[in-house]
Amino acid sequence: MPPYGAEAWGMDIAIIGGGAAAVGVLDALASAAPARGSIRVFGPSPHLWRGRPYGPDLDSVLVNAPPAIMSIRHADPGHYGAWLGGRGDAYLDERLGQPLVPRAVYGEYLEQTAEKALAVLRERGRWTEVVAARVVGAARSGGRLVLRTEDGGEHVADRVVLCVGGGRPHDHYGLAGAPGFAGDPYPLAGTLENVAPETDVAVIGSGLTAVDVVVSLAARGHTGRISMVSRTGMLPHVWQRPGAHRPRHVTTERVRALLDDHGAVTLDGLAGLLRAELADAGEDFDALLADLRAAPREDPVGRLRRQIAAIDAPEIGRRVLQETSHTVGPYAWRLLADDDKDRLRALFRVATSVASPMVPVNAARLLELFDSGRLDVVRGVERIERVHGGFRIDARGPDTRRTSWIAGRVVNAVNPPPHAIGQDAAALVAALVAEGLVAPCPSGGVLAADARVRIVGDLAGDGPFVTSGIPGVAAQGAAAARAVLAAAP
Ligand SMILES: Cc1cc2nc3c(=O)[nH]c(=O)nc-3n(C[C@H](O)[C@H](O)[C@H](O)COP(=O)(O)OP(=O)(O)OC[C@H]3O[C@@H](n4cnc5c(N)ncnc54)[C@H](O)[C@@H]3O)c2cc1C
Numbered sequence: 001m002p003p004y005g006a007e008a009w010g011m012d013i014a015i016i017g018g019g020a021a022a023v024g025v026l027d028a029l030a031s032a033a034p035a036r037g038s039i040r041v042f043g044p045s046p047h048l049w050r051g052r053p054y055g056p057d058l059d060s061v062l063v064n065a066p067p068a069i070m071s072i073r074h075a076d077p078g079h080y081g082a083w084l085g086g087r088g089d090a091y092l093d094e095r096l097g098q099p100l101v102p103r104a105v106y107g108e109y110l111e112q113t114a115e116k117a118l119a120v121l122r123e124r125g126r127w128t129e130v131v132a133a134r135v136v137g138a139a140r141s142g143g144r145l146v147l148r149t150e151d152g153g154e155h156v157a158d159r160v161v162l163c164v165g166g167g168r169p170h171d172h173y174g175l176a177g178a179p180g181f182a183g184d185p186y187p188l189a190g191t192l193e194n195v196a197p198e199t200d201v202a203v204i205g206s207g208l209t210a211v212d213v214v215v216s217l218a219a220r221g222h223t224g225r226i227s228m229v230s231r232t233g234m235l236p237h238v239w240q241r242p243g244a245h246r247p248r249h250v251t252t253e254r255v256r257a258l259l260d261d262h263g264a265v266t267l268d269g270l271a272g273l274l275r276a277e278l279a280d281a282g283e284d285f286d287a288l289l290a291d292l293r294a295a296p297r298e299d300p301v302g303r304l305r306r307q308i309a310a311i312d313a314p315e316i317g318r319r320v321l322q323e324t325s326h327t328v329g330p331y332a333w334r335l336l337a338d339d340d341k342d343r344l345r346a347l348f349r350v351a352t353s354v355a356s357p358m359v360p361v362n363a364a365r366l367l368e369l370f371d372s373g374r375l376d377v378v379r380g381v382e383r384i385e386r387v388h389g390g391f392r393i394d395a396r397g398p399d400t401r402r403t404s405w406i407a408g409r410v411v412n413a414v415n416p417p418p419h420a421i422g423q424d425a426a427a428l429v430a431a432l433v434a435e436g437l438v439a440p441c442p443s444g445g446v447l448a449a450d451a452r453v454r455i456v457g458d459l460a461g462d463g464p465f466v467t468s469g470i471p472g473v474a475a476q477g478a479a480a481a482r483a484v485l486a487a488a489p
Contacts, residue, residue, distance in 0.1 A: 010036025012156060013484055014147055016135050016428065017163035018043020019051020020470060021457040023114045024072045024477025025161050030117035031075065032485050038127040039118075040155060042147070044134040044424070047107065049114040051165055054107030057187040060219040061212050063106050064359055066098035066242065069326065070106065070470050072113055074478035083109050095311050095360035097241055131155065136427040140435055145452060148431075159452050159484045162438075163477070164429075166458035166467070167422020169412045172204070173384040180390060182411045185209060188216045195409055198224045202393055202407035204384070206230040206300070206377055210413040211358050214375060215365045226375045227407065229393055230414075233379030234349050235300045235366070237318065237357040238307035245316045249277040250324045255332045265335035267343055274320065281316050288317040295350050297398070300377045301370045308363050318354060325355040325464075326471050333464045341443070345465050348417075355466045378403060384410060418458045418467045419444030425459065451487070454480035 013029070015022050022041060029039060047055040063070060067088065073079035081088075088099030118128050137148035138160070147155045168184045175181040182191045195201065195217070203213045206228040214226055228235075250273045258269045275285040295303065333341070344351065358366075369375035383394040390408045397403065416422065419441065421429050429446060432438040437453050438446040441461025448455055456476040458468055468476070 010038075011158045011484075011487070012038045012040070012144075014145075014155065014157035014160045015039065015041045015163055016147070016160065017051075017165060017425075017457075018045055018048045018130075019163060019165050019457075020049075020054070020072060020110055021051070021163035021165070021473040021477055022161075023049050023110045023117075024074065024474045025163060025456060025481050026117040026121075027073050027113055028075075028478040028481035029485070030120040031073070032481060036125065037158075038129070039121060040129045040131060040157070042131045042133060042135045042149065042155075044132055044150075048130065048132075049111045050107035051110075052168070052186065054103045054110055055187055056104045056107070056189070057102070058189050058192075058216050058219065059102045059104075060216040061103050061186075061188055062100045062359060062362065063103050064100075064208055064356065065469060066096065066100070066239075068098075068242070069323075072110060072470060072474050072477075074471075074474040079113075080106075080109055083112070093359055093361045095241065095364070096239055100359050100361065134424055134428075137431045138428060138435060138437060139431070140437075145437070159454070159487065160437075161454045161456060161480050161484065162425075162428075162432075162459060163456045163473075164425035164459055165422055166416045166418065166420045167424065168416070169209075169414050170416060170420075171412065172414060175384065175386065175391070175410060175412075178386045178391070178410075180409045181386075182409070185213050185411050185413055188212065191411060192216055192220060195220075195222070196224075197222050199408040200225040200227075200390075200406070201409045201411060202227045202229050202384070202391065203411050203413050204229055204381075205413035205415075206233055206235055207352070207413070207415065208236055208356060208358060209415055211236065211362050211366065213411050213413050214369065215362050218365060218369055218374075223374070224408075226369065227378050227393075227405075228375070229378045229381040229384070229395065231379070231381060232296055232349050233300050233377045234296055234353055235304055235358070235377070236353045237322075238304070238311060238363040239357045239359055240310065240319050240322075241312050243314070243316065243319060245281070245319065247277055247320050247324055247328075248280065249273045250320055250328055252328050252331050255328060255335070259335060264337065265332060267336065267340040270332055274317075277320055278317055283315055283317050285317075288321075292350055292354065295353065300379075301367070304363060304367055304370070308360070308367060311360050311363075321354050322357060325351070325466060326469055329355075329466070330464045330472060330475070334462055341465070345443075348465060352466050356469065415467070417444065418463065418465060419461055421445070421459065429459075454483055456480050 067081040071079040091099040133149035439449040445461030
């Protein structure tokens with residue numbers, strides 16, 4: 001406990017969750033160097049500061065973005081690159097021309113950044129504590145908040161920052177507990193350990209997590225059939241080599257100008273900015289749109305092949321969309337009317353595949369596996385059920401033809417949608433709602449309903465409709481730290 005009373009002490013800040021978002025908040029608090037009060041972090045994971053993605057795992061599990069957009073210090077985009085230094089040379093993705101490290105290495109960066117922030121805060125007189133327990137309750141108490149942990153502990157706080165992430169995959173086919181079914185693929189080191197190389201494996205999903213599973217199976221010398229089974233069968237787009245172009249039209253300033261000039265921001269207005277950006281570069285907006293619209297129908301392997309061929313292509317269109325979906329996107333999203341938000345939500349899969357592309361090294365590996373016949377994508381999966389000898393999978397493809405086969409193993413690689421309330425956060429969120437401290441958002445997630453609560457990451461109901469990456473949580477974390485400190489006595 002802090003050694004003296006709260007008034008002389010200053011403000012007690014609680015950060016709930018020990019992943020990347022929490023590191024961003026802590027680092028921003030340390031940069032602002034508040035001298036009084038306490039900071040308590042609740043992080044139940046055995047791999048504190050690494051959250052769900054960045055714990056120890058196989059070397060084939062890579063970060064999916066270059067260093068320039070993986071800094072957890074929002075005010076310093078070069079922070080992660082500087083930490084990585086020459087170590088990055090060992091992890092160069094030749095096609096991208098950028099280092100892409102195993103996610104466990106990035107986890108070291110998060111860990112060291114957090115530990116350094118705690119040390120700075122302590123040096124400056126802040127009392128800090130890490131509580132290795134899940135928070136399951138919250139209540140108002142005499143102008144302050146009391147947080148309850150699963151071991152019955154109670155902790156008083158003046159400000160609470162929720163950094164609980166989006167949780168683990170849902171069990172869409174009711175397979176939990178079935179031998180041979182992995183409900184959460186991470187860490188893949190454990191999930192794949194006992195998968196015999198000749199087993200037929202079905203990977204549920206065709207997004208980035210499914211790509212992780214496939215390339216990791218291949219890295220272990222898997223020889224059996226691997227099938228990515230999903231409703232759409234759409235693969236993530238492929239990263240293009242970063243170019244020198246900096247957006248001049250699709251910028252926060254131009255979005256703000258739309259608001260000032262027209263009193264509203266619409267999807268058509270945003271499309272106009274992209275059209276202008278492309279026109280300046282001599283590119284055709286309608287051609288880009290037509291290509292994106294074709295994604296759900298196009299043969300995924302043919303599209304992958306085209307995307308790999310376009311890694312070095314000079315066109316800026318997809319690069320601008322990909323970059324600005326994380327930079328300008330969150331700001332623009334909040335200004336859109338509900339019907340425009342719905343139009344975008346209807347494009348969730350395509351938008352996600354553009355905003356979060358796969359890295360070239362994985363794309364090339366996937367294509368090799370497709371070409372060798374060891375990997376396929378099955379669209380239109382309808383049912384997966386446990387049967388004698390494994391799992392029976394039934395699908396009806398776009399041509400309405402039925403397919404069905406038996407896989408020995410099934411790995412669930414479907415992440416929860418943005419704004420999902422994770423399993424570990426459910427009790428806490430219910431308590432916060434009951435106390436009127438947060439309010440459920442009709443489209444998912446929650447909104448702060450009390451100035452003492454801030455939300456960082458995918459739980460934030462007003463966050464963008466695509467999953468937050470590191471730049472998003474770093475920006476939100478810095479904003480939450482600023483807001484908390486602005487209220488300090
Ligand atoms: C597999 C995967 C790979 C990814 N790779 C990248 C990438 O390479 N680059 C990128 O930019 N983005 C990537 N992302 C996006 C990712 O969402 C962010 O990078 C980041 O991890 C989000 O951090 P977070 O702290 O919000 O959530 P999380 O990482 O999920 O951390 C939340 C933490 O809160 C804890 N928690 C939950 N409930 C409670 C509770 N009640 N009490 C206490 N603690 C609680 C959890 O145990 C967890 O440790 C990836 C996402 C996934 C799922």
